[in-house]
Amino acid sequence: MNVERIEPVEARAARHAALGDPTRLRIVDLLTLGDLSPSEIYVALGLPSNLVTHHLNVLESVGMVARSRSEADKRRSYVHLTETALAGLTPGRTERASRVVFVCTANSARSQLAAALWATRSSIPAASGGTHPAERVAPGAVAAAERHALKLAADAPRKLDDVINDEDFVITVCDNAHEELGVTGNLHWSIPDPVRVGSEEAFDAAYDELERRITELAPRLAAH
Structure with a gap:
């Protein structure tokens, strides 16, 4: 790091x-x-x-x-x-990255939403992948993106090994993927899987949590 x-x-x-x-x-x-x-x-x-x-x-x-x-x-x-009275009281920029890769198990919901949200907050490129990719993006994730006027990538879920490289800043957004990968990765966000619940509220909750975390992280990540 x-x-x-x-x-x-x-x-x-x-x-x-x-x-x-x-x-x-x-x-x-x-x-x-x-x-x-x-x-x-x-x-x-x-x-x-x-x-x-x-x-x-x-x-x-x-x-x-x-x-x-x-x-x-x-x-x-x-x-x-003073002009600098409140400087440094919240964390400043601490990391650099050439690309951010979001990871979940199926690459069908959380990681897809995260990559799309990242593109609205930062000029650093983003991608997503799954440890065990599904056949398609979850309809609930597509619907959540539409409700929030977010444009999802047209890509089908992809296997992480086909996406990642050694220079990537990796963020796991599900516990299963994080624990499967072990210490690999820069950050982990423990976000409940909305696909398991399947409700509109679950997908919106995942969206809101991803948006909050990405909004906080983006200013702290500088282009490498």
């Missing part, structure tokens, strides 16, 4: 630690809306000034807040979030 560090992990950890205190988290929440003087923070939180000062000092020490002198009353200051 290739790892691209956006900033030192230690700096991210320090900000997370600072926000581990509920009062400091509330202060940051307030400052996302606008700048406040320390006295305004005292009033908003109902806390003594010395305690608020302590929390502001902690936030300032990790680079999350800064203070500026009032242009009106020079004795007064305002606290604001």
Whole structure:
């Protein structure tokens, strides 16, 4: 796995630690809306000034807040979030890939939907394959794609060995395929098989979960 560090992990950890205190988290929440003087923070939180000062000092020490002198009353200051205050609090881009391959057992539903969804979220090419491919794409998957205005590939289910190469970023989307392949693959998403249930709700649930995970992953995967 290739790892691209956006900033030192230690700096991210320090900000997370600072926000581990509920009062400091509330202060940051307030400052996302606008700048406040320390006295305004005292009033908003109902806390003594010395305690608020302590929390502001902690936030300032990790680079999350800064203070500026009032242009009106020079004795007064305002606290604001820095431009990088919230940077790194969610995972950044960490992987590179030349192609993403989604894998399930039959390559008839989850992996097909995943590859099609990926194409709507990323310019990195995607493909799909199955460890034991079915004869056709599941009608329930076709119907789910139509309900969500998603264009499925015209390809019939394919055997994984005929699709994959050593450079691929592999994501298994079913437990059977993942456990059959063992440690092969980069990521695993444990998504229930909608074909077993067969209902419209099951296919929509699989679609929604795939969409959520792909939307989260796509910005973190850079072209190789």
